[in-house]
Amino acid sequence: MPSSTRRLLTALAAVAALAPAPAAATPSPSPATGRDVTVLPPLPVRLGEGKPCTAPSERTATGSTWAAPALGLTRAQRLARGAGVTVAVVDSGVAPDTPGLAGRITDARKDCLGHGSFAASLIAAKPGKDSGVTGVAPDATILALPGTDAQGVPSENLVAAGIRSAADRGADVIYTGAALPTGRVELTSAVSYATGKGALVVAPAAPDALPERDGGLRDAPPPSGPYWPAAAPGALSVVDFGPSGARPSGAPPAYRPDLAAPGDAMVGSGPGGTGHYIASGSSLAAAGAAGAAALVRARHPGLTPAQVAGRLLRTAYPADVPRLDPYAALTLSVATGSEQDTATLAELPAQAPEPAENGPRSTALAVSGVCLTVVLLLGAMAVVVPRGRARRWTPPGVG
Known part of the structure; x- marks a missing residue:
């Protein structure tokens, strides 16, 4: 059986471990496995005018998520955990009391929406005493910068300013949660500036949800992209997939993604409290890829941003969109000549060491x-x- 198939089957079985601790919660079928698990509260994509901030979750996922075995995090984190690497989160903010990130958030701030805190936990949270939910790079430092207004609505000016500020402050990896249909000039310039400062920008290749119209679902054809800053030269563009290996039906179309990563039915922390939320979207896949980039930068600190992106791409599982494999990115030997420093999907020779098992x-x-x-x-x-x-x-x- 191919290793990718074995890993996918392992991921499907691992979804059952998401059952939160409170016994009084109402069980319902899990969309991923059909088994009864206690449903975590969904994280909102946006807050409407006059809506209160996202409340702390009272439910905790006790096991690890399906994404952890799908990414091979147990093996990858034996080699690197992101120590010494700063990942900027340009989003709705990161709350100072986000579980698993204590003492590792610079410029923590109120996060009314909760998306920035959730993404930061996927990137770098340590597992709690009563939970196995972990970030990809649990020793990395988070630099929180605003990319949205107080209601969680992003703008090209805020995202561009956040990228530039992150680069000026020495971020090694810059994650942005926004996929904007406008802002080509501002965001292309910001990504170029960050790359010149030695930072890799990682962004979603599609928005997490289509906008609504007059209180109902959008009735016009979905936009086909491009989305910014993901479409900017030098940025790593990431799309999501779920426990089944496919994107959910009705997901917004992605524009020329470089890489695919787990992003559906994801479990992470929110602003305040010790509980967890569940959410889906390419922005969460980008968070996982940003965490993997932090692992690579920790293990191979001399690589340029283009070389880090190239390593993630060249060591990914072959697919229509190559699938992120952090362990392979840390261990495979790939060519890094100047003519190969751009992040492309070209197949390159690689020599793999024998797996630990x-x-x-x-x-x-x-x-x-x-x-x-x-x-x-x-x-x-x-x-x-x-x-x-x-x-x-x-x-x-x-x-």
């Missing part, structure tokens, strides 16, 4: 090789020694 097999092969060598040496000696003795150890023709 193949240790016994590798040891057995090594012992077998040594034994074979000894046998060959003994056979050679059985031929050479008698002839040497017959000649009294002199070369042919001498004496």
Whole structure:
């Protein structure tokens, strides 16, 4: 069975571990597995005028999420955890009491919507005492910068200013939660500026939801993109997929994504409290990819932003849109010549080390090789020694 298939099956089985602790909560079928799990509160995509801020969740997911085994985080985090890397979160803010991020948020601020806190937890949260939910890079530092207004509505000016500020303040990776149909000039310039400062910008290739019209669902055809800043040269554009391996039906179309990552039925922290929310969208896939970029920067600190993006792309699982594989990005040897520093989807030669679980097999092969060598040496000696003795150890023709 291919490793990608095994990992997908493992991911599907892992969704059952999301059951929160409170026994009194009402169970309902999980869309991913059909099993009964307690439903977490959904994180809103936007807050309407006059709506209160997102309330703390009272429900906690006790197990790990489906995305953790899908990304191979257990193995990847043995090699790197993002220590020494700063990931800027240009979004609705990151609340100072976001679970799993204590002491690692710079410029923490009120997050009325909760999206920025949720994304930051997917990037860098440590698992809690009663929960296995973890971020991709749990030792990374978060730099919180505004990319939306108080209601969670982004604008090209706010996002561009946030990207530039993050670059000026030394961010290694810059995550933005916005996918904007406008702002090409401002956001292309901001991404170029950040790249020149040594920061990789990671952004969603599609919005999380289509806008509503007159209180109802949008009735016009969905926009086909491009979306900014993801479409800007130098940015890493990411689209989501779910536990089934596909995007949910009705999801906004993505515009030329570079990479796919888990982004549907995601579980993360919110602003305040110790509970969790559930949410879906390409912005959450981009958060996971930003965390993976932080792992690469921690393990390979000398790489340029283009080389980090290229490593993530060249080591991804082959698919219509290559799928993020943090462990492979940390371990595979890939060419990094100047002509290959751009983030493209070209296939490049790679040499993979033996996985950790193949240790016994590798040891057995090594012992077998040594034994074979000894046998060959003994056979050679059985031929050479008698002839040497017959000649009294002199070369042919001498004496």
